[in-house]
Amino acid sequence: MAKKMNAFYAQSGGVTAVINASACGVIETARANKDKIGKVYAGANGIIGALTEELIDTSKETKKTIAGLRHTPSGAFGSCRYKLKGLEESRREYERLIEVFKAHNIGYFFYNGGGDSADTCHKISQLSKKMGFPIQAIHVPKTVDNDLPITDNCPGFGSVAKYIAISTREASFDVASMAATSTKVFVLEVMGRHAGWIAAAGALAADEDNDIPVVILFPEVEFNRKKFMAKVQEKYEKYGYCTVVVSEGVHYKDGKFLAETGLKDAFGHSQLGGAAPVVANMIQEDLGLKYHWAVADYLQRASRHIASKNDVDQAYAMGKAAVELAIKGENAVMPTVVRTSDKPYRWKIGSAPLSKVANVEKMMPKGFISRDGYGITPKCRAYLEPLIKGEDYPPYKNGMPQYVTIKKVMVPKKLDTNFEV
């Protein structure tokens, strides 16, 4: 490109404890390469901001604020759940994006998200070329679900895994001390509708120094009430208590989620509860054991206060690598984490073509779930352990973490057309 082009950055889908660390990597690296890349404009509320021409001028944010993104959870520029479909179905959107990018001299598109956004990123690269305004589209991986292919793991997952592993250990210590006269079973519900990566992290509560009975309900394993109860009973008899980690995606053989309780309120409306209270109630009915249950929900993916250092480092590195790939002239690619050693853990940065990333969901390998279906294998543990390693505490003031909020100075609009999303 002859002319120095600006960059567009957007956050997509469910946010994480470290997606802003990727944003920090993108912006700081672009700032360090001012001779090659102009300004970084961020989409207000993700890709919607590009469609509506609501662009945040990140150059108006101080160096300190941008650095602070590294330790701030959530999506500082706003994210969105807005899926662009195929070129034909969503042609109107793609054309609008190119129109906005053209108007603002944007030649780089950094899209920070999961599988859907990798697909969008890929399509933008293709269509922009066809339309005569070629854009270098680089995908920055992010998802707590850890389901992107090729990359060894996804930024965002390690910190959720750490939170779940620690919470499961702490709650297990708690119930162990209450079990003599009170609670015997603790049930923790975690995210992961399709894949059991997050649930698997609950198993890390136990290790060679901590003999803790953890029973995991994976979405990959059909729920069998009788078999599950036998497992809980077995653990209870041996330990006097038991901890259950249940994925929100646990379902029956027919695909029906446990969380679809069949409960009705006074007006006959169906009520959707969590999977945890359902499992807890079953345990009381079948085994007569007193329970407590928790649903971690957003707390798990927002828990920047106990983020994994490796996760933060990798999230930042992915953002940095994305800009470096762009500078090298790469297009329609995603930086990846390549694991070169388990012990000691070593990783390097690789890259993958988006054609191989888009629309491919990486499930837990068969060999990661223990034979009985309620635990993890040593292979899974060897995979998970490095991802939760290291602490990366945010700064505190008056007992509270100091997360940054950006000023959101908008780039003046250049188009006289509006776009309804």
Next chain:
Amino acid sequence: MAKKMNAFYAQSGGVTAVINASACGVIETARANKDKIGKVYAGANGIIGALTEELIDTSKETKKTIAGLRHTPSGAFGSCRYKLKGLEESRREYERLIEVFKAHNIGYFFYNGGGDSADTCHKISQLSKKMGFPIQAIHVPKTVDNDLPITDNCPGFGSVAKYIAISTREASFDVASMAATSTKVFVLEVMGRHAGWIAAAGALAADEDNDIPVVILFPEVEFNRKKFMAKVQEKYEKYGYCTVVVSEGVHYKDGKFLAETGLKDAFGHSQLGGAAPVVANMIQEDLGLKYHWAVADYLQRASRHIASKNDVDQAYAMGKAAVELAIKGENAVMPTVVRTSDKPYRWKIGSAPLSKVANVEKMMPKGFISRDGYGITPKCRAYLEPLIKGEDYPPYKNGMPQYVTIKKVMVPKKLDTNFEV
């Protein structure tokens, strides 16, 4: 006392992130005063251990393990929910306790718990005197509910408050970034059946640097659906999202808890859910806003990984002070936290007679809840802020906190009688 007497220590009721720090304070201080106090025997599973003569010999634990209790959540010796009633109703238990204490030369009783255990502690002091085997009974305050009188605050509360304040801030950042196209309201359920101290901590998510819309449902304020919805709607209109912190104890005018949902399963059994899903469902019904909800349950009181440093320090100090009071010859007392200044926060140790502590529940002062009933006053904030101050991270290994587990070496039994609890 002419002869050097042993001490008995027991943990009572719901455990906390810092009750073991009090145990650490008791045991380390007793060890430092070996000329005055013999061994410290801990009740296995609380007071039950004294009744059944199951005493853990803490002298068999290494210095390192005892020091590790300071950063270990839960009740390392086991706790119990076992209420001793009046002297007449529970005479059999009180007499057994004295019998066991006599057999093991126990002259000091350190009971680490809330209001009920303060009462038990008081009665043991009285009865032992009557029975000719006077025991110095010292209560060590502990309760996440923060409802003990006289002491400015209760060890255990500060760390829950910190966890809830941080979690509320983190989840609020998350929902704020999703609100454009997805979740608008996040509902977090917290502990506190009678008093709203823990719920109040949710308000600390917002401060002068963080303008976050938090609506609190206190157990002290009768739930009014219409008024509550108007408040949520008001916040939503102003901020585009809203966070609700709901105490498990929130109830209607007639005393019925929100968590009593009136839901029935396929067999017609009543189901008890949490208050959070009930509130979340109401918000969708009345305002049509997409929600997410979480129930923190044990995670909040076990979250040693983000304990308040002031809380840990005070928990330890209460254990230490209890032993020092015993050495000074005090009886039927409880060490207390005396606040001498808000800013800078300063506190010292005081003591209170158990006759004034037992059976008195400290509620939130009227002036702590804002006029509209959904927030806290500056006075409440000034009270709460110092309690969550400071971080006191546990040591980590491979990404996980290293909590200690005691060996539980039992003291050989001396009585040939059994006691059924």
